[in-house]
Amino acid sequence: MSLIPDIISWFCLVTGGMFVVIGAIGLLRFPDFFTRLHAASVIETMGSILIVVGLVFQAGLTLVSVKLVLLVIFIMFTSPTAAHALAKSALHGKLEPITVEDNES
């Protein structure tokens, strides 16, 4: 493995891992359902995509990297849909989002 793809790969992997940690902290610390859903979306968009792109650079031009690119495409389709369905059903179930007035009082 040459140096330049290795550097790009590890940069993507470490940045993706940082996004996952940030999302996990947000998932635990945020006050209500919708903000926690926002933090979880950070994990499943930026975190997973950056980690898989880093793995594509590790794999090089092989069949494995083609499968990983397909995986990224399907994650980009399905995870926003799942977040949308969760938020929509929460609103449908009369769950009120927390507002600034709630925070101050």
Next chain:
Amino acid sequence: MEHHIVLRVIAKFVIPMILLFALYVQFHGDYGPGGGFQAGVIFAVGFILHALIFGIDHTREVLHLQTLRISAALGLMLYLGTGIAGILMGGNFLDYSVLSADPVSGQLLGIFLIELGVGITVASVMLTLFYIFARP
């Protein structure tokens, strides 16, 4: 479910991919992770997703319960038939080596047919359970 337009559009795109991935898991099971049981479950999941989003009545129109009963029996008969074909061709029950002139290609053919029977039966039984427990 009429107003869930995002879910409907994404499901129309994703369901064929799920079925295609089930066939990949089925037929690539000789060389990688996978096999008949997993492929059957993934194949059934495609139809269960269809039922969750478009309604169980539409799924019943796409795939009748009677069809599922027939295909569940068909998969089991494929499994048993492969086993009995081994006896008829001079080996033991489920002895794949005698299915072809060459033992290695006979074993490939035997495991292919067995896994196909397992996959068909598992998909049919999973969907039958889902249909029975769902709203009539």
